[in-house]
Amino acid sequence: xxxxxxxxxxxxxxxxxxxxxxxxxxxxxxxxxxxxxxxxxxxxxxxxxxxxxxxxxxxxxxxxxxxxxxxxxxxxxxxxxxxxxxxxxxxxxxxxxxxxxxxxxxxxxxxxxxxxxxxxxxxxxxxxxxxxxxxxxxxxxxxxxxxxxxxxxxxxxxxxxxxxxxxxxxxxxxxxxxxxxxxxxxxxxxxxxxxxxxxxxxxxxxxxxxxxxxxxxxxxxxxxxxxxxxxxxxxx
Ligand code: C5P
Numbered sequence: 536x537x538x539x540x541x542x543x544x545x546x547x548x549x550x551x552x553x554x555x556x557x558x559x560x561x562x563x564x565x566x567x568x569x570x571x572x573x574x575x576x577x578x579x580x581x582x583x584x585x586x587x588x589x590x591x592x593x594x595x596x597x598x599x600x601x602x603x604x605x606x607x608x609x610x611x612x613x614x615x616x617x618x619x620x621x622x623x624x625x626x627x628x629x630x631x632x633x634x635x636x637x638x639x640x641x642x643x644x645x646x647x648x649x650x651x652x653x654x655x656x657x658x659x660x661x662x663x664x665x666x667x668x669x670x671x672x673x674x675x676x677x678x679x680x681x682x683x684x685x686x687x688x689x690x691x692x693x694x695x696x697x698x699x700x701x702x703x704x705x706x707x708x709x710x711x712x713x714x715x716x717x718x719x720x721x722x723x724x725x726x727x728x729x730x731x732x733x734x735x736x737x738x739x740x741x742x743x744x745x746x747x748x749x750x751x752x753x754x755x756x757x758x759x760x761x762x763x764x765x766x767x768x769x770x771x
Contacts, residue, residue, distance in 0.1 A: 540738035540768050541566035543593050543714070544761060545748030546586065549577035554586045557752055561761040567591035567618055569746055583615055592617040593714070593746070595694075597654055599623035602633040609634050609651075613641035617649045619714065619744075621694060624653035624681035628688035635689035652692045652714055653685035655699075658730070675699070679706050686711055692743070697732035700740040716746040720764055723750040734764050738771035 544565045546554045558568055568590050570583050575596060583594065594617035598605045605622060612620060622634050635651050642648045655678040656665065662673055670677055682693050682703050692712025695703055700713055719731040726749050737745050747764060754760035 538743075540734070540742050540771065541744045542734075542761070542764055542768060543567045543569045543744055543746045544751050545569040545571070545716070545746050546752065547571065547573055547748050548752075549573055551578045551582045551586070554578070554582070557757060558586045558590060560758050561751060562590045564758055564761040564765060565751075567593050567744070569593040569595055569748075571595040572597070580612075580615060587615070587617075593619040593744075594649075595619075595621050597621045597623055598634070599626045600630075602626075602630040605630050606633040606637040609637045610641050613638055613649060616646070618647070619650045619652055619692075619712075621652045621654055622690075624655050624685040624690070624693075628684055631685055631688035631690055635691075650691040650712060651689070652694050652712065653681070653690040654694045655681040655685070658696050658717060675702060679703065682707060682711070696730055697737045697740060697742065698730050700737070700742055704741050712743045713741065714744040714746060715742040716748075718745045718747050718750075720747075720750055720760075720767065734767045735771040738768050 542565045544561050546557050546568055548554050554574055562568055568587055575583055594612060594615060598608050638649050638651055656674050678699050686707055694714045696717050697715050715737050717728045717731050718734055718737055719725055721733050725731055734745055751757050751760045
């Protein structure tokens with residue numbers, strides 16, 4: 536990998552003013568801002584537009600429905616001009632391919648197409664949880680299966696845990712954009728994240744982007760916390 540691993544700050548809140556203030560504070564330091572279901576469903580598209588204005592947006596809404604509905608949804612959210620957006624790989628190849636096609640059609644000449652990322656297996660799922668849904672493969676195997684499927688169907692990349700970077704790179708090479716949450720700077724609280732890596736470890740493992748929420752937004756000084764992670768990535 537030739538470029539520096541980039542940093543996304545996750546602005547997880549229902550509060551528009553709070554998100555705006557974080558965006559002002561850390562948006563000039565980090566590479567992109569993440570808004571997900573919590574913010575988008577609470578505050579709406581207009582607020583997403585306002586908070587992300589002037590910043591690169593990771594719009595993480597994890598779409599999963601029949602191909603036609605996902606395509607319509609992506610076409611609507613493409614108006615927010617996200618740099619990155621997400622769907623569930625388990626929706627299957629047709630859903631993913633239609634999603635990619637829709638994003639290609641949604642952009643104007645000269646604009647950059649939003650990158651389509653597929654979520655493989657939620658990190659909250661273990662082997663037992665997968666078995667409950669009729670999947671008898673271990674999570675690692677299912678991640679690889681869905682990762683390959685998503686990339687073949689036209690996804691640009693995958694959301695994965697830091698511990699899945701190496702097996703995904705082995706199987707799929709440099710092609711997928713790998714976006715990695717569950718990152719904790721040395722000394723930061725793990726909160727509810729279990730299998731964590733530091734920013735430098737994730738960068739060395741081959742993450743293209745890392746997603747960091749609470750260690751930035753809950754820090755006493757969010758801008759300073761964000762800058763420290765940027766410095767760690769620059770020297771990784
Ligand atoms: O606060 P924290 O750094 O744990 O936030 C990580 C962000 O990444 C949250 O927005 C969380 O929803 C998201 N995420 C995650 N694990 C995944 C996928 C997304 O923590 N597997």
